[in-house]
Amino acid sequence: MTTLCESILNFAFENEIMATEELLLRLRDQDRSAQKWLYERYSPLMFSVCKRYLRSREDAEEALVSGFFKVFSQVESYSGTGSFEGWVRRIMINECLMTLRKNQPLIFPGDEANIPDQTDGFNIESDISVREIIELLDQLPSGYRTVFNLYVLEGFKHIEIAETLGISINTSKSQLILAKGKLRNLMKTKGYF
Secondary structure, three states, rough: OOOOOHHHHHHHHOOOOOOOOEEEEEEEOOOOHHHHHHHHHHHHHHHHHHHOOOHHHHHHHHHHHHHHHHHHHHHHHHHOOOOHHHHHHHHHHHHHHHHHHHHHHOOOOOOHOOOOOOOOOOOOOOOOOOOHHHHHHOOOOHHHHHHHHHHHHHHHHHHHHHHOOOOOOOHHHHHHHHHHHHHHHHHHOOOOO
């Protein structure tokens, strides 16, 4: 039998008025309803993050589950600075990068010396659907796709990418330029512009 307090907390979760502090307290107590609420609320968004990095749906689902396991088991390590969603996203990205390293070593094709100097006028048209963008990203080599995701979509700086992936800053920069060029060519081939 649920108590009045539990009923109120369940109502708050169902209506998304739960304060982050209350949610964190319940997660730290391993409260299953709080874990379920968090998973149901964030799993679609975090799955799309995982799918951007991993071609295979199965790999993306595995990274998502592993990531949420880490969120639930390491919630005490969330310092409270920055957004909680950003902290969860970072865990998911790290899970994806670990999966990439384990399943398919990141290959960084291209000769850095042969990259033309060009202004960065890369833009994805607003009429391209998310699904189409993910399909385009899936056609990139894993190194291009990973650096593109980290830089363009996650807002990492080249120095952070280099440290995270264990590559040089120049390799990060060259992979971004090559990824944009390949995406531009793919978009032209598909008739987006």
